Amino acid sequence: MASSSVGRTTDPGRPPDREYSVAAAGTILMAGVIMIIAGAFHILQGLVALFDDQFYVVGTEYIYRFDVTSWGWTHLIGGVLLVFGGAALFRGAVWARILAVVLASLSAVMNFMWLPYYPLWGALIIVLDVVIIWAVLAHPRDLRTRGPF
Incomplete structure (x- = not known):
């Protein structure tokens, strides 16, 4: 049975689309x-x-x-890019989400190579990068399926 109300999906077992968009906005905001x-x-x-x-x-x-x-300059430039990428992520655009995954992945690799210099700090940043990637890729709006499959 399809519902004709605004903000509802066609599957009666699914919550309204509005709930997906609120959760999606929260996930993107967190990332x-x-x-x-x-x-x-x-x-x-x-x-x-x-x-x-x-x-x-x-x-x-x-x-x-x-x-x-040279690591100092690398971290400084990477940090500025991450801040700008995070600010762009607030827009919720697909390009910003792709940029966020790319920058967080590069940050994780860079901090893996930074582990000999400051292991605890590098591991902390790697964990934050993994959380960013998870939050961007686990966007609830994208997990919905259209149609019977």
């Missing part, structure tokens, strides 16, 4: 806020690496090793 916070963390990492080269110390047992100043 945007976390993205801005992760970007701010990146900016802080970058500024610390730029202003004090001796703050981060790396052990000798890691295969890859990078200059701390």
Whole structure:
């Protein structure tokens, strides 16, 4: 039985579309806020690496090793991109969601490579990046199916 009221789906067992859009907006809002916070963390990492080269110390047992100043610039630029991406995510546009997944994925890879310098901080940012990716990809509006299948 199809319902003719506005905001209702054709399946009587499904909640109204309005509930999907509220949950979707909350998920995207959460991802945007976390993205801005992760970007701010990146900016802080970058500024610390730029202003004090001796703050981060790396052990000798890691295969890859990078200059701390170049990491500082990388984190600073990545942080600014994450903040702008998080702000764009508030629009809820598909391009902003794609950008959010790409930037959070790059941030996770960058922080994985940052683990030798500051393991706890890098792991925290990786967790935030995974939460961002989950929140953007688990958008309830996209989980609905149209038709009988």
